[in-house]
Amino acid sequence: MSFKSRLVLFTALWFCLAMVLIALTYHWQRETIEQRATQQLHKNLATHMRDDNPLMIGTDYNPKALKSIFHTLMLIGPDFEIYFLDSQGVITTHAAPDNTLIKPQVDLEPINRFLANETFPILGDDPRAPDKQKVFSVAAIKELGSTVGYLYVVIGSSRYSAIEKAQVDTPYIALAGLILISILGFAIGAYWLVKQSLLSPIEQVTRKLQQQSEQDFRLQPGFTNQVPELVPIARSYQLMAKHIQQQFLQLEYQASQRRDSLVQLSHDLKTPLSSVLGYLETWQIQNPKPDPLIDVAYRNCQKLSAQLHTLLLTAKQSPQMPSYHFAPVALNPLLGECAETMQSQFTRKKVTLKMELDEDLLTIGDKGLLERLILNLLENALRHSPKNSIIECRANIDNQGKLIEFSFLNVVDETAPQGSLGIGTKIVQSILMMHHSYLNTQRLNIDHQDKSSLCYRQSFSLPTT
Template identity: 30%
Template sequence: MKLSLYQRLSLSLFGVFIAIVCVFYFWSQQVEQNTRYESEQQLHLSLAANLARDNPLLQQGVYDHDALENLFHTLMILGPAFEFYFADPQGNLLTHSIDDSLIKRNKIDLVPLIQLTRNKAPLPIYGDDPRHLTRKKVFSAAPVFNGTQLQGYLYVIVAGERYESAYNKGHGNRQVELSIVFAVVAILFLFAVMLGLFRYFTNPLRHLIADIHALKAVNFDKSKVKLHAWMGNSQNEVHQLGCVFHDMVEQINDQIEQLKQTDVHRRELLADISHDLRTPLASLQGYIETIAIKGDSITSEERNKFIRTALKNSSQLKMLIDQIFELAHLEGGQVSMNLENFNLTELLYDVVAKFQLKAEVLNIKLSIIPEFSHIQVYSDIGKLERVLSNLIDNALRHTPAGGNIILETSDVNNGQCYLTVKDNGTGIKAEEIAYIFDARYRASNAIQGESKHAGLGLAITQKLLELLKCEIRVQSQLGEGTSFSLNLKNVTT
């Protein structure tokens, strides 16, 4: 049977409390016994000395042991709690007040007697009990002299067998019964209190476990289950854990939603890319089959036209495949960064030179403002060149003949500089700006020229800028043009 934390804590505390009660009981019994014996011994400390001093038989020395035995018997009748013994200087018992058959040892240790008579140890001091081989008893003792000659010791056990028997039969039994009753009541009371306290303290933990099981049952969909509320500012660790659990659930649901959206976008992208791949591939295959089937029946001019069209479709197919691989590589996150310091204006002139011929053919002017600058930036020059190439290529497609494309740099004082690529082309509708970085998205007013493109350029640009830790801002007005502005780390000294 599996026990809950609440049950394990309760049983553990119950067991510990029983052990503590038992230890306390035996300890209190020992303390009570020592206190009682100390009082008895203190009360009768001078008993043996008084008997030795007041009794003529003992004062004259021990010659008549029978008479001494009768004396002890008479004293025992007067004081049944006492047991009287007389021992020689070596500790051998010479006579006593009890029946011989009850004596278990005939010699006692004299060290406790000497400690008591010379006051060399704190009370209670325990001496040998002649009626038992190992038991110790509190006693009163006094040396007996005949002149200056030590005759022996008067040894009086002040809590004898009759005393112990009477005490245990009366007070002792009642005390044990009262102690047991008290212990049982205390255990039951504490157990009830602890059950309530443990239930109170473990209640938040049970709520948290219930939340976890409920959430698991609905496949971690938070919208299908009502979770308990937790106090974020509480010092209770379980409440703090509950708050973290809520945050974790929120994050899990956000990630699940993102995965769903990503899956939808992936399916849409695959569908679009499949269409884009199929179109140039079918055209390429068609022209090649035409050339192969007709052979020499077509003119040289038609053959060259078919070959040029096939090459154009193969180039389009290659460009699309390259962009797909590049986007997949960037999304995989396995891209190395080569950061370095370089002159930004020099990079701009290199990129512009690459598109200059194409711009002249389209009758579009490319310009850099300012023409000369000493701005040094810290970035990956290859990836930044790819970003600028995508932005300029995008601007060329959306700028009509006679238009302008400007690459403008501006220096700021907080360690940043801004680079802006702006054109005076068709512009973008305000409601479409938020979607232009989505893969395969094309604005509704995009110019449909002869030059085909995959529609992945801005999506690749955004991924590259995320790696460069650059933010990009877009401003556009329909029919007036668009500007893309990004920030770079300025290291100019």
């Protein structure tokens, strides 16, 4: 996913989660505040009902008359449900219809907390909804100094709850809409800010680098004038471009010096060589009888003269940039050709080359560069290996079948200075960089010929086709 897509997705998920949390928090706070205010407002409701009706005082009362009073009070205040409880919380009188299912007993623990003036809201049992709790008002019914019952008033009747659920909660809809607008606004603003501050400058830097890479990395002086976040990167690229320009100048100077030296050397050799050819031709004219030694010397001088002429022409010409052709390369025959090329040198030093290759190894690359890569690694391994040793070369396809893993293992000659691997590894690193790989060198101690020897393992990988 692109950065833009990830930013939009993350913002949407984050604000959806925030919307849920805000909605839950809003609902909890609204409900808590409403319950606290309602209970505080009707705190003395049950006490007033008890004191204003003598039938609710003491245990000598008529249940039918009390039920009639409850029914009248509930008609006046439809938001209340009134119950008469005994000292154990059992409901003895209520004004609900006869076919209504009512919880037979009310928990006294919230009632005691209410009478102890604890912090509101305090939720108690709702006899008509056993699985729910609501705010209430309660007053103790006492006789001879002891509590014989309670007048229990539930605030928020079942009828009120049904009407409330049927209504559309406008604040929730407005809150959801506001949060949705916030999501879109924040996402658009954040993307615009990131695009202006990072994405667009990065695209401009990338375009400039692509243009300058086609012009030998000649960066403009104002390249470092970027947004603050990209200034360190721009400065690093500028330092890299300066280093590349220094290398270009150094290579150009070296090439110029080499051409001048070759031209001077060609002129210095041309005069004595022409003199030798003249003397040999004069000898052949004055002595018609062929002389094998003179003939061989004359032929070699002619060949040397032709090569010197070619060298002079090459030195006068401007060097051309090398071009590389990347195509599928069969590695098995290429490795075989490299082994045959190096076979005489291996035989002369009495070193054995052991190759373990998988079948049908194919990769994408420049065949000439890959051949030079293998030859350099073999030459380095041979140069720093002792006599009568073994150099192991392996090329195997990994378990995923996507990479060809190469490994060159050789024992290091103790007389070699610090086991140096030679300058050829720099060429190898450059070739591997062009093939999107790198050279990994490891120092190992391996038992070799009944003794521990210092070895080097050089490995790299190439993609399969």
